[in-house]
Structure formats: C-alpha cells, structure tokens
Amino acid sequence: MSDNTQPASRQxxxxxxxxxPGERGNFAGSSGLLFEQAMAQTRMAVCLTDPSQKDDPIVFxxxxxxxxxxxxxxxxxxxNCRFLQGPLTNQDEVGRIRTALREESxxxxxxxNYRKDGSTFWNALHLGPIYDEDGSLKYFFGSQWDVSDxxxxxxxxxxxxEMAREVSHRxxxxxxxxxxxxxxTGRAMNAxxxxxxxxxxxxxxxxxxxxxxDEAFLGxxxxxxxxxxxxxxxxxxxxxxxxxxNGVRTEPNAISxxxxxxxxxxxxxxxxxxxxxxxGRVEVSWRHEHDRHGRGSLVxxxxxxxxxxxxxxxxxxxxxxxxxxxxxxxxxxxxxxQWEPDGLRAEIRFPLxx
Amino acid sequence: MKxxxxxxxxxxxxxxxxYACEDEGLGAVTAGNVRQAMTAMDEHRFFGAILDVNxxxxxxxxxxxxxxxxxxxxxxxxxxxxxxxxxxxxxxRAPIIAKPxxxxxxxxxxxxxxxxxx
Numbered sequence: 001m002s003d004n005t006q007p008a009s010r011q012x013x014x015x016x017x018x019x020x021p022g023e024r025g026n027f028a029g030s031s032g033l034l035f036e037q038a039m040a041q042t043r044m045a046v047c048l049t050d051p052s053q054k055d056d057p058i059v060f061x062x063x064x065x066x067x068x069x070x071x072x073x074x075x076x077x078x079x080n081c082r083f084l085q086g087p088l089t090n091q092d093e094v095g096r097i098r099t100a101l102r103e104e105s106x107x108x109x110x111x112x113n114y115r116k117d118g119s120t121f122w123n124a125l126h127l128g129p130i131y132d133e134d135g136s137l138k139y140f141f142g143s144q145w146d147v148s149d150x151x152x153x154x155x156x157x158x159x160x161x162e163m164a165r166e167v168s169h170r171x172x173x174x175x176x177x178x179x180x181x182x183x184x185t186g187r188a189m190n191a192x193x194x195x196x197x198x199x200x201x202x203x204x205x206x207x208x209x210x211x212x213x214d215e216a217f218l219g220x221x222x223x224x225x226x227x228x229x230x231x232x233x234x235x236x237x238x239x240x241x242x243x244x245x246n247g248v249r250t251e252p253n254a255i256s257x258x259x260x261x262x263x264x265x266x267x268x269x270x271x272x273x274x275x276x277x278x279x280g281r282v283e284v285s286w287r288h289e290h291d292r293h294g295r296g297s298l299v300x301x302x303x304x305x306x307x308x309x310x311x312x313x314x315x316x317x318x319x320x321x322x323x324x325x326x327x328x329x330x331x332x333x334x335x336x337x338q339w340e341p342d343g344l345r346a347e348i349r350f351p352l353x354x
Numbered sequence: 355m356k357x358x359x360x361x362x363x364x365x366x367x368x369x370x371x372x373y374a375c376e377d378e379g380l381g382a383v384t385a386g387n388v389r390q391a392m393t394a395m396d397e398h399r400f401f402g403a404i405l406d407v408n409x410x411x412x413x414x415x416x417x418x419x420x421x422x423x424x425x426x427x428x429x430x431x432x433x434x435x436x437x438x439x440x441x442x443x444x445x446x447r448a449p450i451i452a453k454p455x456x457x458x459x460x461x462x463x464x465x466x467x468x469x470x471x472x
Contacts, residue, residue: 169408172434173364175454180366183457187373199456206454233459 045069045144047081048130051137055080056101059139068146070116081142084123086114097127104129104137110147122151168210175206200267201260201323204230208259220249223258223286223298230259231284234266234275244285250298254350257327258300261335261348264320265302274307274343281306288352296352297333304343312339355381356401358464361391361418362432363409367457371404371432374457378465391418395425402468403429404460407443419446428468432460 039046045065049056057078066072069084085094093111100107106128113123124147130139179199186195207229224246235241262284266275274280286300321335328335333350358375360382362368368384375382383398385391387409394400395418403422405415415431422429423446431443434453443450449467451460 169434172453176434177364177366179454179456180364180368180370183370183373184366203454203456233456 045146047076047142047144048139049081049142051101051140056140065144068115068121068144069113070119075116084113086112086120088112088120089114097125100127101140113144120148121146122148171209172206175202175209178202179206197319201263201320204263205256205259207232208255208262221252221255223248223250223300226255226259227262227284227286227300230262231266234270240275240281242281242283244283245287248286248288248298250288250350251352253353254298254331257324257331257333258298258348258350260327261324262300262302264324265344265346267320269304269307269344272308273310274304277307279306280304280308280343298350298352300348300350302344302346302348304345307343310339310341310343313337355379357381357383357398358461359391359394359398359400359403359422359427359429360384361386361388361403361409361415362406363387364406367406367453370457371460374461377458378461380461388413388415388417391415392421395421400427402464403427404432404464405429407431407433414442416442419448426471428464428471430460430464430467 039062042062043064045062045068047058047061047065050059053059057080058076059078061073061076065076069076081097082094089112093109096107096109097111099105106126108124108126110122110124112120114120124145125142126145127140127142129137130141132138179202182195182199182202183192186192186198189195208226210225210229224243228243231241266282269275269280269282274282281304283303283305284300285303286298288296289299290296321337324335328348328350331350333348336347336349338345356379358380360368360371360375362371362384363386365386368386372382372384380401383394383400385394400422403418405419405422407415409415419429419431428448430449430451431446432451432453432455433443449463451463
C-alpha cells in the first residue's frame with residue numbers, strides 16, 4: 001500500500017488528549033502509520049479504551065471490530081465495552097474482565113457477546129493495559145476473536161462423549177441385570193453351579209466391553225484396557241499379572257472372542273495353573289502382526305510361570321476352552337495352548353478385517 | 355440376625371444381592387428409592403448397606419449415604435457409572451464396586467469393609 005487507499009473515515013486520529021466520539025485515532029509518526037495500516041488490515045477485531053475517562057469508554061476500534069459486532073464506528077466510540085454483553089453472557093467471565101482492569105493485568109476470557117442484530121458469537125477477548133512513556137496507564141487494549149466455530153466443535157465432542165457414557169452406563173446396567181437373572185434362575189432351578197459358570201462368562205464379556213463403550217466414538221478400542229478389565233478380578237492386588245503392549249488399538253468386533261478366551265485362561269490358571277500359588281505369575285502381551293500377504297492379526301500371548309508343575313492338559317475344565325475355540329475359529333482366529341513344564345503358554349490370534 | 359440395607363432401583367439386582375446376603379447368613383431389606391431406604395432405616399437397625407448410586411429420574415443415593423455415615427453404619431457403593439458421580443463418590447470414602455459384578459463379591463467387600471471400620 002504505497003499511497004493512502006484508506007477512506008477518509010478510516011483515518012486514525014490520535015492525540016495525547018484523547019479522541020472525540022466517532023473519530024478514528026490518528027497515531028502520529030511513522031510507527032503511527034504502520035499501526036493504522038496494521039489495524040485496518042488485520043481480521044482481528046481490536047479496540048482501545050480510555051480508563052481516565054468516565055466509565056472507561058472505547059476511544060478506538062478498527063474495521064474488523066465493526067464487522068464482528070455489526071455496529072458502526074459512530075455507535076461504538078464513547079461506549080463502554082459492556083454494550084456487547086447480553087442476558088446469556090457469563091457474569092463470572094465478566095468479573096474476570098473487571099479484575100483484570102482493576103489490577104491492570106493481562107487476561108484472556110471467553111464470553112458470549114451480542115451483535116447489533118441480536119445474534120450472538122463466542123468472543124475470545126484478550127485484554128491488557130497499555131502504558132505511556134512515563135509508565136502511567138494510558139489505554140486498555142482489547143482484541144476480540146470470534147471463536148463460535150471452536151465452541152460448536154467442542155460442544156459436539158462433549159455431546160458425543162456424553163452419549164457414549166450414557167450408552168456405556170446403560171449397557172453395564174444391562175449386564176448387571178442379566179447377572180441377576182442368571183443367578184436367580186440358577187437358584188430357583190437348583191443349578192447354581194451351572195448358573196455361576198454362565199454368569200462368570202457373562203460378566204467377563206461385560207468387563208471386556210467397558211473400554212469399548214467409553215471410547216465408542218473413536219471407532220477403535222485400546223486392547224490393553226479391555227485385557228486389564230477382563231482380568232481384573234483374577235488379580236485383586238494387581239501384582240500377579242503383568243501387562244505388556246500399551247497403545248495397541250483394535251476393532252471392537254474382536255472383543256467378545258478375546259474377552260472370553262482370556263477369561264477361560266484366567267479361570268484355568270486359578271484352578272490348575274500359576275494363579276493357584278502365591279509365587280505364580282502370568283505375563284500377558286499383545287501386538288499386531290502382519291503376514292506376507294499384508295493380512296493383519298491381533299496376537300495375544302499368555303505365559304504362566306511359577307505355578308505348580310504342569311504334567312499336561314488338565315482333563316477337566318475343557319468346556320470353557322471349547323467355547324473360546326468355537327468363537328475364535330468362527331472369526332478364522334485361534335487359541336493355541338502348549339502345556340510347558342513351568343506353565344501354560346497360550347496364543348490367541350484374531351484376524352483383523354481392516 | 356444381622357440386617358443389610360440394599361438400595362437398588364433394579365429389582366433383579368436387588369433380589370440377587372439379597373440372596374447373596376442370605377448365603378452369608380445375613381438378612382436383607384431392599385429399597386428401590388431414597389424414601390423407602392429412609393423409612394427402612396427408621397424401622398430397622400442395619401449392620402451395613404449396599405447402595406446403588408444412580409436410582410433413576412436423577413435421584414442418587416446421596417441422602418441415604420449421609421444418613422448412614424451419621425449413624426456410623428458401614429456401606430459400599432455399587433455403581434455402573436463411576437464418572438458421573440465422581441466428586442460425591444470420592445467424598446464418601448466408601449468402597450466403590452463397579453457394576454457389573456458378582457453379587458457375592460459385593461457382599462464380601464461390605465463385610466470386610468465393615469470389619470475394618472468397626
């Protein structure tokens with residue numbers, strides 16, 4: 001901008017005695033010219049107020065300020081900034097503005113402001129004091145930025161989280177109710193042993209879905225959270241089972257089969273394996289693997305140690321593994337078990353569809 | 355017989371907990387809302403209590419929990435939503451058992467908590 005392309009009314013006019021209403025400031029000298037040009041071009045709405053005058057009126061604003069608020073220069077100059085507030089403006093935030101003005105400090109507040117036509121916008125207001133060369137307070141500077149889009153995005157994300165949480169809460173409740181029904185039916189039919197075993201599996205399934213639901217809006221779930229949730233009851237002190245593989249995420253459809261397979265392994269370990277003795281430990285690790293065709297699988301390794309010596313596969317307790325085998329092979333995955341002398345080694349493999 | 359107060363708006367869970375109490379040789383009185391629980395506390399002397407946190411229609415177990423605390427009756431919180439009532443739950447300093455869970459574990463947790471508190 002080599003020549004003066006600003007309309008006359010946009011000329012800033014400044015003098016140390018302050019400005020009359022309706023005038024742009026004229027900021028003297030070359031730095032004043034740069035200031036004017038910068039103020040005219042920036043998309044950030046800017047105003048200056050004069051705290052030495054009664055009620056700290058606006059003495060300068062740029063074109064972006066007019067655009068943002070819908071008021072004209074003549075309607076803005078001479079008024080206190082509070083004319084942008086309305087019934088839904090958060091008074092706590094307004095209080096923070098007052099504090100900043102009183103203490104001559106810098107503050108950033110976000111508040112709902114009103115345009116001339118009554119419509120609202122979220123204003124990220126940055127304000128602070130400006131001192132003259134003597135160090136005495138001259139102006140307050142205020143920059144306004146319309147952050148309504150940011151607010152809308154935040155609200156949407158909050159809403160999604162709320163919904164996920166609500167669904168999660170309801171589903172946990174459904175699992176709890178199913179547990180109650182299974183127990184009550186088992187008692188009524190004198191089949192408590194069977195009903196307990198059904199219930200253990202139902203509850204393991206419920207636990208494996210905990211992280212899935214809380215993060216449902218992300219589309220994938222963190223494997224570690226599901227693994228920990230399923231195995232939590234088998235290690236109440238948290239010192240028997242080691243978890244390795246943080247951060248791996250996978251598809252929610254893997255959860256039922258993996259949750260139940262882990263439940264069966266843990267039940268087996270509690271009855272016959274490493275979790276029957278205090279010295280016994282289990283290490284659970286998980287990772288994604290890709291074969292040479294680029295097909296991915298989630299692989300979970302289960303390694304027991306320190307338990308009673310293993311002679312071979314236990315004869316009883318096979319039902320649970322049959323269920324896990326059936327579920328995993330349905331998804332073309334599998335559960336391999338190797339009864340090593342120092343403890344069971346198992347590998348759960350679940351192919352990924354994406 | 356030692357009596358346990360069960361505050362739970364879901365009947366299946368309430369009955370299941372009642373049976374689990376009976377397995378431990380305890381009697382149980384079930385209440386589906388705060389008002390019933392407060393009435394039950396006037397009528398019985400309880401040994402302990404199991405409280406569901408969110409009781410539907412925005413009602414929580416808070417009032418009952420405070421009354422139990424004043425009467426020095428140990429209780430556990432049995433809840434499916436640990437996030438929503440976070441602050442109030444933490445302030446209660448009672449054991450929190452996440453739903454879903456095994457009813458026998460809830461009763462056992464109450465008994466061991468009660469033994470520590472007494």
